Amino acid sequence: MKSTNEINLQDKQEASEEIQEEATVTVETELNPENMDEDKKSQTYSPNKRVNYGYIKYVSLAVLTVQNAALGLSMRYARTRDVEMFYSSAAVLMAEILKLAICLVLVMNESGSIIRGSRTVYATVILNFKDTLHVCVPSFLYVIQNNLLYVSASNLDAATYQVTYQLKLLTTAIFAVLVLKRRLKKWQWCALGLLVAGIALVQLSSTGQAKASSNLPKQSKILGFGAALAACFISGFAGIYFEKVLKESDISVWMRNVQLSLASIPFAIITHVINNGSMTNLLKGFDGFVWYLVVLQAAGGLIVAVVVKYADNILKGFATSVAIIISCIVSIYIFDFQLTIQFALGTIFVIGSIFLYGYVPKKPETRTSLSV
16 A cells, blocks of 8 residues: 555656646646556566556546547537537536545545545645635636637637647646746757647638537637637646645645635636626536536546556657547538648647657666676
8 A cells, every 4th residue: 555645746746747738627737657666566566467557557548538539529519509508607617516526535535434534625625724725726727718618619610629729738838937947858849839830730721610509609710719729828827836736735636636626616606607697597508418528527637647647648648649630530520620731731740749749768778887
């Protein structure tokens, strides 16, 4: 069994990697545990555990790939159906409530019992109230980000939305340099330049109006791109801010997510009231598909946390890239998306930038006089 300190250390390492990638909702948080000593020991002394880790790694990657592709496609489909339209702010609120419930269950499991878990939550959230207040900043930003993503999905086709949202890699890197004083490698700067070029090609290739629902106003690609760009900047700043908070404390990632959700719910309620005037008809337009979308959005951050624990950054980039390809292919058949050479070239640039940014060169093996 791992000690609490070991678990917290892994959580902090995971946070750093997860934020550098991203993404989001989703509000939103991202971690990187590379070759943890405890895992190495377990694998050394237990061949069966090594097999299990490999199994979990590839299954979680497959799930992440499907989730990334399905989320963009589902958001687009949900906002273009000819049915009674749901409030996007209500969907964001329901996702936060569901995430809170899931993270509370994980905290109880991590603590070993409901009683101990409840005491831990009380001590961390209530007694340590000043620390909880620090989480209010990313909580507010993640709520705004998730609402902006719905605006973007309502105005951009799923493929363009999926590719454009990868700009969060650029904004996260910028804030990492400005806030955390992190130094990027030369190939990472090249990757960011390649990313911007790819996004520009994708946006310039988008012509004409996509199929819209009669329940929605006329779609604007400028509004969709502006919302996605704003969401990327918010995601980058909130992610780096949250990483800084994680590094300055020994609180586990699940407990941090409990704090995030508890702080996000009031902001989500206020946002819904501002947009719609009241809390009446909160679940207007909610059907089975919308609830599926809420579950998909809430589960996204949890899936990423599993992936980064057992996989590396290159494999995460692979999952994101495959998700983009899936979104493009499915959009052709479901949304009558017209794939152009310019869009394909831009997508290749974006996918290449994801792999290049996450590239970690192997360190040369040091040889000693005892080396054979």
